[in-house]
Amino acid sequence: MPEWITNRFMAPVYALLISFGTALVLGAVMAPDPTPVEPEPATPAALTIRLVARQPAEKGLPDDDVPVTELQGSQVRLYRAASDAKLAVGKDGVITAEPGTGPLTVCVSLPRGWRGAESVQGAAPGSSCWDLPAGQGDVTLVVVKGG
Template sequence: MPEWVTHRFMAPVYALLISFGAALVLGAVMAPGDAPAEVTVRLVAKQANEKGRYDDVPAAELRGSAVHVSRGGEDAELAVGEQGAVTLSRAAGPVTVCVALPQGWTGPRTARGEASGTPCWSIPAGSREVSIQVVKGV
């Protein structure tokens, strides 16, 4: 065996390598599940200003708006809660969320739901939090 392998200054290097290997093994064993326990969909309320840009507005008007959730043949009816958020249970696949917005609100760049004027969004599988922009007065 070469002398450098047993040299006293190599002990910290060996300790570092062993610690790194242990961290890799523990990280692989204790990794969280693929899907989160809950998915939070947050409606970000905006309003057009005179310069053609969007300003943040409180989401209080959106509270209580009906939310229709479709996922893999299962449907659920929820409502927008405080601060414009909706919390969904775990989903293994993609989820479609449709929100019945109050009069004067729109969801730009969205698909239309079954109900007239109801915007829908597709939420990717494995998402933990998704922000969706809705606009007042456009």
């Protein structure tokens, strides 16, 4: 065996190397599991409800679109399990509301001569209501002039 291996002055170096190796092995074995990174919840976009106006033609079938300027300013109620909100129909028949969770009921007080297609009768006379499932961002509701 070479003399430098058995030299008494090399003992501290050997102790350092053995300690460093032991620390590396124990660090690798006892390392904590990486914690999963939870993605930030996405900010939900605003709920946009569009009223598309149709005029009945012959045999009760819908015809061309009718300008929805007549509906601007009509009162809208959004009913949720936790709260309800009062809104108004905006320009081009668009209603914008805060996003929410859970099912939603939209009731629109339509002017005389208008009715909601595939809607249920609302609590107030002349209002049509639609039940919307949860988690929708853009919703299109059909209203019919006349009939």
